[in-house]
Amino acid sequence: MAEITKSYEPKDVEDKWYAAWQEAKCFAGHAAPGQETYTIVIPPPNVTGILHMGHVLNNTLQDVLIRRARLEGKAACWIPGTDHAGIATQTMVEKHLKKTEGKGRRDLGREEFLKRVWTWRDEKGDHILKQLRQLGCSCDWDRTAFTMDADYSRAVLTSFIKLFDGGHIYRGKRMVNWCPASLTALSDEEVEMRPTKGFIYKLRYELVEPSGELTHLTVETTRPETIPADVALAVHPDDERYKHLIGKSVWRPLGERAPLPIVGDIAVDPVFAAGVLKVTPAHDKVDFEIGQRHKLPVIDLLNADATLNALAGPELAGMERFAARKKSAELLRESGSLIEEKPYENNVGYSQRAGVPIEPRLTQQWWLRYPRVEEAKQVVRDGLIQMHPERWSKVYLNWLENIQDWCISRQLWWGHRIPVWYAKGIDREKLTEADLRDPKKIHVSLAGPADPENWDQEDDVLDTWASSWLWPFGTLGWPDAESQAKANFDAFYPTTTLATGADIIFFWVARMIMAGLEFARPGAPVEQRIPFKHVYFNGIVRDKQGRKMSKTLGNSPDPLDLITAYGADGLRFGLLQIAPLGQDVKFDESRVEAGKHFCNKLWNACRFRQMSGEMADNSSLGAVLGRIDPAHLDDDDHALLGALLDTMSTLEKSFAGFEFAGATQRLYSFFWNDFCDWYVEVAKARLQEPAAKAHVLAVQDLVIREFLLMFEPFAPFITEELWHLLGYDAEKSFVQETRIETAAGLVALFAKRGVTVDAAATGRVEQLKQFSTLARELKADQSVAQKRDVKFFALAGQPEWLALEKNLSKLARLVGAAEISRTTEKLSLPATVTSLGTLFLDTGVKVDPAAERARLTKEIQALNKHITGTEARLSNEAFTSKAPPAVLEGARKQLADQQAKRAELERLLAAVK
RNA sequence: GGACCCUUAGCUCAGUUGGUUAGAGCGUUUCCUUGACAUGGAAGAGGUCACUGGUUCGAGUCCAGUAGGGUCCACCA
Numbered sequence: 001m002a003e004i005t006k007s008y009e010p011k012d013v014e015d016k017w018y019a020a021w022q023e024a025k026c027f028a029g030h031a032a033p034g035q036e037t038y039t040i041v042i043p044p045p046n047v048t049g050i051l052h053m054g055h056v057l058n059n060t061l062q063d064v065l066i067r068r069a070r071l072e073g074k075a076a077c078w079i080p081g082t083d084h085a086g087i088a089t090q091t092m093v094e095k096h097l098k099k100t101e102g103k104g105r106r107d108l109g110r111e112e113f114l115k116r117v118w119t120w121r122d123e124k125g126d127h128i129l130k131q132l133r134q135l136g137c138s139c140d141w142d143r144t145a146f147t148m149d150a151d152y153s154r155a156v157l158t159s160f161i162k163l164f165d166g167g168h169i170y171r172g173k174r175m176v177n178w179c180p181a182s183l184t185a186l187s188d189e190e191v192e193m194r195p196t197k198g199f200i201y202k203l204r205y206e207l208v209e210p211s212g213e214l215t216h217l218t219v220e221t222t223r224p225e226t227i228p229a230d231v232a233l234a235v236h237p238d239d240e241r242y243k244h245l246i247g248k249s250v251w252r253p254l255g256e257r258a259p260l261p262i263v264g265d266i267a268v269d270p271v272f273a274a275g276v277l278k279v280t281p282a283h284d285k286v287d288f289e290i291g292q293r294h295k296l297p298v299i300d301l302l303n304a305d306a307t308l309n310a311l312a313g314p315e316l317a318g319m320e321r322f323a324a325r326k327k328s329a330e331l332l333r334e335s336g337s338l339i340e341e342k343p344y345e346n347n348v349g350y351s352q353r354a355g356v357p358i359e360p361r362l363t364q365q366w367w368l369r370y371p372r373v374e375e376a377k378q379v380v381r382d383g384l385i386q387m388h389p390e391r392w393s394k395v396y397l398n399w400l401e402n403i404q405d406w407c408i409s410r411q412l413w414w415g416h417r418i419p420v421w422y423a424k425g426i427d428r429e430k431l432t433e434a435d436l437r438d439p440k441k442i443h444v445s446l447a448g449p450a451d452p453e454n455w456d457q458e459d460d461v462l463d464t465w466a467s468s469w470l471w472p473f474g475t476l477g478w479p480d481a482e483s484q485a486k487a488n489f490d491a492f493y494p495t496t497t498l499a500t501g502a503d504i505i506f507f508w509v510a511r512m513i514m515a516g517l518e519f520a521r522p523g524a525p526v527e528q529r530i531p532f533k534h535v536y537f538n539g540i541v542r543d544k545q546g547r548k549m550s551k552t553l554g555n556s557p558d559p560l561d562l563i564t565a566y567g568a569d570g571l572r573f574g575l576l577q578i579a580p581l582g583q584d585v586k587f588d589e590s591r592v593e594a595g596k597h598f599c600n601k602l603w604n605a606c607r608f609r610q611m612s613g614e615m616a617d618n619s620s621l622g623a624v625l626g627r628i629d630p631a632h633l634d635d636d637d638h639a640l641l642g643a644l645l646d647t648m649s650t651l652e653k654s655f656a657g658f659e660f661a662g663a664t665q666r667l668y669s670f671f672w673n674d675f676c677d678w679y680v681e682v683a684k685a686r687l688q689e690p691a692a693k694a695h696v697l698a699v700q701d702l703v704i705r706e707f708l709l710m711f712e713p714f715a716p717f718i719t720e721e722l723w724h725l726l727g728y729d730a731e732k733s734f735v736q737e738t739r740i741e742t743a744a745g746l747v748a749l750f751a752k753r754g755v756t757v758d759a760a761a762t763g764r765v766e767q768l769k770q771f772s773t774l775a776r777e778l779k780a781d782q783s784v785a786q787k788r789d790v791k792f793f794a795l796a797g798q799p800e801w802l803a804l805e806k807n808l809s810k811l812a813r814l815v816g817a818a819e820i821s822r823t824t825e826k827l828s829l830p831a832t833v834t835s836l837g838t839l840f841l842d843t844g845v846k847v848d849p850a851a852e853r854a855r856l857t858k859e860i861q862a863l864n865k866h867i868t869g870t871e872a873r874l875s876n877e878a879f880t881s882k883a884p885p886a887v888l889e890g891a892r893k894q895l896a897d898q899q900a901k902r903a904e905l906e907r908l909l910a911a912v913k
Numbered sequence: 914g915g916a917c918c919c920u921u922a923g924c925u926c927a928g929u930u931g932g933u934u935a936g937a938g939c940g941u942u943u944c945c946u947u948g949a950c951a952u953g954g955a956a957g958a959g960g961u962c963a964c965u966g967g968u969u970c971g972a973g974u975c976c977a978g979u980a981g982g983g984u985c986c987a988c989c990a
Contacts, residue, residue: 007952193988200990221990234990272989279990286990347988391917395985398916402986502985544925546983577938578926583918584983588925590939597938597952608949657929665927665937680949773956780956786945816947816955866934873933878970887932887971894933 004610004725008603010567010596013721018133026734027138029077031491038069039495040078041472041532042139043508046085047146048092048124051131053541053549053587054501056559057579060572061538061660062499063137067713068655069496070138071740077492078138079475080129081145084121086464087182087353090414093117110413117414121148131560136568136716138736143487145475147467148416151483155474156416156467157446159519164420164444168369169408171436173429175285176407178361180306180321181354184411185365187463188404189506191349191358198222200344201329204337205233205250205278208259217242217250217262218339220273222346223283224332225324228255228312229299232279234290237264239275253337254328255313263294285360298362306359321359364429366409366418366460372517373400375526376510384527385513387535388658392502399506408466415461420444422456469511472498472531473520493520494527497534509535536658539584541575546586562592569715570596576714577664598668599718602711605676606704606722612687613697619730621741621749624705627698630754632691634806635768636682637699638761641750643674644703645757648743651710664714671707678769679703682810701726709740768807771834775815775841778832781855784843788816793823796837804836826911830855833904835897849912856909863902870895 021027031037040062045055062078070076090105093116097103105113129144145152163169176185201224204216217233230252235242242262249259260279267286268277281291282300291298301312306321315331316324332338349358377400379385380393387393409418421443422428426435435441443449448457470478472495477483484490494516500509516531541549541556549556562571574595579585617623647670654663683700686692705728712719712735723735732738741749750757775792779785792815794804801822804811812820829840830847873879874891883891 004949007950193986219990223990267989269989274990277990284990346990389918395917398986505985540984574938583926586925588939591925593952594938597950600952601950604950604953606949611949653929659929661927662929669937676950677954681954776955777957780944783944785943785955786947788947862934870933873971876970880970882970883932890933 002725004603004607004722006604006607008567008600008718010569010599010717011564014134014136014563014568014717017717017720018136021138021734021736022141024733025142026736027078027140028142029075029079029140029488029492031075031077031488035075035491036073037491037496038066038074038076039492040066040497040499041475041495042078042080043498043500043504044081044083044145044147044468044471045128046088047082047121047126048085048089049082049128051128051135051559052556053559053575055128055132056135056571057541057575057585058499058501058538059132059135059137060575061536061579062497063135063572063716064576064660064713065497065499065536065655067138067716067736068740070736071709071712071738073739075491077140077143079143079145080132080137080139080141081143081471081475082126082129082147083464083468084146084148084414086410086412086415086461087184089117089121090412091182091354093120093414096120105413113413134560134563134568136572138716143475145471147464147471147474151477151480152467152470152474153416154446154480155470155478156462157419158479159470159515160416160419160462160466161444161446162519163368163371166371168371169366170369170433171364171366171431173362173364174367175288175360176363176365177349177351177358178304178306178363179351179354179356179358180304181351181356182412183304185361185363185407185409186351186358187407187465189465190352192352193347194350195345196348196357197343197345198348199329199341200273200346201332201338202274202340202342203227203253203332204339205253205260205276207245208249208251211245211248214245217245217276218274219276219278221278222344223280223325224254224328225308225312225316225321226280226283226301227253227278227328227332228316229280229282229301230255230260230278231281231291231296231299232260232294233262234265234268234277234279235262235275236268236270237266239268239270242276253335254332255311255316261294261296263290263296265290265293282362283360288360288362300362302359302361365407368406368408368466370403370406370511370514372514373403375517376400376513379513379517379526379530385530385533385535388537392505392535392537395502396505396510399510406463406466408463409458409460410463411459412461415464416467417461418458419446419448420458421449421452422458424454424456465507465511468508469515470519472512472516478520494530495532497536498532499536499538501540502537503540505537534658539579542584542586544586544588549587557587557589562589566592566596567599567717569599569718573598573664573714576660577668579661598672599715601672601676602707602718603722605671605680606726608680609697609700609704609726612700613693615727616694616697616701618701618705618727621702621705624698624702625749625753627694628702628753628755629695629698632695633755634686635758635761635764636679636810637696638758639765640674640679640699640703641755641757642759642762643670644706645743645746646670648706648710648741648746652742667707667711667714671711675703675707678765681814682807685809685813688809706741706746708735709738712736764803767803767835768811771804771836771839772811772814774832774834775811775817775839778830778839778841779816782830782841782843782845782847784841784845786816787843789818790816790844791842792817792820793827793829793840793842794820794837795823795826795840800836826907828911828913831908833901833908838904838908852912853909856905856912860902860905860909863898863905867895867898867902870898 066076066078094105177191179186200220200222203219205219206216245262246264248262252258252260267290279287279290281288281298299311301308303309308316308319308324310317351358377397423441426441449455476489476493477487512531517529521529543555571592574592578591647666650666651663683696686696708719708723720735723729808820827840829842831838831840
């Protein structure tokens with residue numbers, strides 16, 4: 001067995017073990033018949049993305065879950081993959097093309113451009129999946145999926161066809177969110193409202209026929225450049241100021257001079273601005289609806305890239321929209337129509353991805369009426385799908401209550417081209433709902449028409465989310481029966497837990513639920529159709545100022561640098577410690593450093609175990625347990641085993657509740673405080689006793705073994721290395737092939753060997769801990785903390801002395817004393833009062849009485865505060881009559897202890913000479 | 914406008930059904946390189962648990978409100 005080195009060097013072990021795991025195909029998701037499964041599908045990162053801190057958190061959580069499931073004996077399957085990310089990837093390649101060749105995508109043509117994207121993907125793609133390996137992620141890489149793979153594409157197109165056949169999909173000319181940068185429609189979810197500073201313009205629209213004193217109407221707008229597209233003014237039908245004008249007209253103040261009707265419409269808010277709204281149906285959603293109600297014409301003066309066209313008039317045609325806004329304000333000023341221009345801030349919709357204001361634009365698009373909306377609400381209400389934290393289900397349900405049809409077509413090339421063909425020569429603009437269902441006019445299929453020469457395929461592709469919403473079953477072979485069998489769809493669907501960010505609850509989570517209910521296992525009971533049972537929402541990783549980490553801000557550390565500096569395990573553990581359930585995390589590198597230190601502590605504890613004595617049979621849990629001698633179990637053993645069991649059940653609870661921060665904390669305090677700081681230290685004395693040595697080592701081997709199993713999901717590399725170095729690998733090659741015991745299971749195994757963990761031992765050990773802390777404190781007070789030749793004398797009653805006597809060698813070592821012995825009289829030495837008696841310290845140096853008095857007085861004063869509080873509580877009749885007996889009893893005992901201690905301190909004070 | 918979250922030590926955060934003197938890491942003070950670990954050990958300082966009120970024998974914890982910070986949804990020209 002190799003000797004454990006002085007410090008843990010992550011780089012020495014990480015690559016080695018990852019390669020070994022892959023070689024042994026440890027991560028393969030295989031389910032034996034009847035075996036419980038645990039499935040996770042990765043939230044597929046963009047295929048050309050690189051690993052950032054958000055990925056690290058999200059994927060660490062998934063790896064922790066999947067590794068724990070493996071240890072629990074479940075058939076664990078974590079399916080990795082990437083998303084083609086339509087707009088993002090296409091934009092990236094277009095930029096590259098522009099830079100390197102000075103060409104746009106249309107210069108190359110669709111086919112050639114797509115070739116370039118695939119080349120780009122092949123060169124730059126999947127990098128992130130390699131980075132996940134460095135993090136230790138135990139994905140079943142043989143199942144790696146990509147949303148543009150042939151198989152997956154078949155699933156996407158099949159879903160379209162099924163929805164089309166089911167009447168869920170239609171085509172229509174409607175107002176969409178148009179991105180003038182990406183030149184495509186976007187869904188509502190891809191639009192982000194941002195407060196934007198601009199101007200509001202107060203304008204005169206002259207009445208064609210003045211009405212009494214009224215010669216014009218005042219209109220306020222933020223978009224004067226759209227005036228040439230105005231087709232009416234609208235007022236509220238009940239507005240006393242204007243209702244007599246309904247039916248009259250005003251002159252359009254810019255563009256072609258024409259009379260515009262004044263209409264009455266309840267969409268107008270009479271108390272906002274002047275209460276008069278200019279109606280521009282082509283460029284505003286509300287205006288479009290007003291236009292529809294009043295059968296007004298539509299004048300569209302914007303090109304796809306948001307420059308103005310000829311309809312805007314000669315002065316504005318060809319201009320970019322913001323330049324045109326300035327220009328039109330000038331023109332209006334010149335013509336006297338501009339009354340006032342003032343700074344104004346309003347909410348403007350931006351393309352989330354391109355970062356430019358979107359344009360409401362009337363275009364032909366494909367729309368989806370979501371399927372299974374009611375069922376999707378019900379499965380969450382009924383708890384078939386549980387969200388963690390639970391509050392997100394409210395957000396989810398609220399969205400479903402107000403759900404709008406989904407614009408699923410995108411005017412892009414990189415994506416799944418919609419499997420619809422139009423008969424040649426047909427006017428696509430004029431297709432009716434009936435035409436869509438006419439096979440002579442429209443062909444919808446996977447393979448395409450038999451006579452392709454007579455058809456033209458739809459140019460649009462599907463929204464990326466209209467492919468990723470199939471992810472939980474598209475990655476398991478759906479819709480092909482043979483592929484499903486091969487992927488073992490039957491065993492692994494529904495998946496168990498989805499771990500993702502709440503920012504995509506609508507984009508992805510909600511849609512996956514509807515897709516799963518619609519497509520997976522048609523006809524089966526609902527609990528078999530849902531895509532997952534749990535959704536865990538991890539927080540967003542922010543920087544110290546609370547800002548979201550982003551490439552543009554440059555405030556995100558490179559996870560790979562962190563892995564280099566602290567090890568993958570340190571990074572994983574440190575990050576999870578600060579990642580409470582569903583709360584954003586402010587990234588703090590010092591926590592990652594603490595994670596590294598913890599790994600080193602573990603490493604050295606194991607190293608010390610190796611140095612403490614011959615390694616014995618660690619080949620299995622049974623072997624280790626067999627080496628424990630019940631006759632030699634002392635209080636420290638019992639307390640340690642009790643803490644171990646407590647840690648085990650804490651972890652069981654933490655996993656059930658997705659509370660990983662709590663789990664890491666308990667692991668940390670158990671190992672560092674309970675094991676290293678106390679048990680290993682007191683065991684040093686016992687290791688000198690030949691009779692107890694083998695037993696003590698066995699207890700340590702047991703605790704280290706169980707700890708490694710608990711810690712493995714969080715820190716797979718170091719645990720694997722130590723597992724081998726300490727010989728736990730005799731029966732199974734890797735930690736994850738071992739089964740972890742439950743706390744209850746371990747109790748049962750103890751019982752079989754005649755061991756019952758004595759819960760009361762913990763309290764007795766606690767007394768000894770306090771005793772040694774007080775002894776050390778006394779030494780520090782007397783400035784002899786470093787000296788090891790001091791003598792302690794304990795003035796203790798018989799039972800107290802018995803408790804001390806059993807532990808004298810341990811205690812002497814712990815507190816650094818040459819000797820601890822009993823005294824029966826009060827000594828004239830510095831002293832402290834412990835629960836096991838009064839302890840005197842002989843440093844061999846004369847004591848300063850004044851300092852000693854001051855020290856004791858201070859302590860008495862501190863104690864008095866507590867006594868007063870406790871006395872007040874106990875003298876309160878309401879408390880003594882209503883508090884539960886245990887609480888009351890505790891308070892009385894506390895008071896008695898405090899009073900006894902104070903009395904002793906006072907006696908000591910009086911005795912100081 | 915609607916919904917939700919957060920506010921605990923200098924910093925980043927724990928604190929699960931209400932119950933002794935509110936914890937950890939980092940930082941900080943003093944001491945220690947004694948054969949696991951200085952990536953360490955020992956001892957300490959540091960908190961009116963944002964504020965106000967309520968429920969209760971008892972509130973960091975439950976309720977109401979206020980202030981500050983943040984998120985999501987909707988959005989008026």
